[in-house]
Amino acid sequence: MKQIFCFIPFIVFAPSLQAADMGKALFFDNCIACHGVTGQGDGPVARDLNVPPADLTRIAARRDGVWPMLEIMSIIDGYSRNAHSREDMPVFENFLDNEMVEFDTGNGVTVLVPEKLIEIVTYLEALQDPAPTSYVP
Numbered sequence: 001m002k003q004i005f006c007f008i009p010f011i012v013f014a015p016s017l018q019a020a021d022m023g024k025a026l027f028f029d030n031c032i033a034c035h036g037v038t039g040q041g042d043g044p045v046a047r048d049l050n051v052p053p054a055d056l057t058r059i060a061a062r063r064d065g066v067w068p069m070l071e072i073m074s075i076i077d078g079y080s081r082n083a084h085s086r087e088d089m090p091v092f093e094n095f096l097d098n099e100m101v102e103f104d105t106g107n108g109v110t111v112l113v114p115e116k117l118i119e120i121v122t123y124l125e126a127l128q129d130p131a132p133t134s135y136v137p
């Protein structure tokens with residue numbers, strides 16, 4: 001848990017929470033306890049879980065290089081929870097209750113999506129190692 005407290009100053013004193021920083025702050029605030037600071041699944045709580053937290057730098061690698069924006073959003077906000085439940089991975093409904101921004105699904109359709117959800121998933125996208133080779137909405 002020590003690691004978490006080290007990052008609180010960053011969150012509190014971030015000068016202005018600009019879009020690019022918002023995803024990072026949300027990640028440090030909500031995800032690192034399990035997924036670890038680097039997202040590789042080695043957070044302090046990880047060893048207490050039945051299911052090991054996924055390595056979040058390998059989301060695309062696990063899907064043959066494809067970055068599935070909407071699938072990742074629904075894993076986090078719980079929309080598709082009925083379709084494939086993920087033991088020990090909490091649902092972040094609070095990410096839904098904030099300003100809605102336009103999101104281009106890539107097939108000519110624009111939908112309104114909560115800004116926090118977009119920012120956290122954009123942050124995860126930047127963590128991918130190797131970078132995604134293709135994208136699906």
Ligand code: HEC
Pocket residue numbers: 026027030031032033034035045049051052053054056058059062072075076085086087088089090092120124
């Ligand atoms: C309480 C621990 C815990 C916290 C906190 C947590 N996760 Fe997870 N997460 C898990 C576990 C465990 C899994 C693996 C579930 C499985 O494989 O069934 C997982 C899986 C995932 C996956 C699926 C990866 C894939 O390739 O399918 C994503 C995406 C994810 N987490 C994102 C996040 C994000 C973003 C946050 C913070 C907003 C977060 N998690 C917070 C435990 C956690």
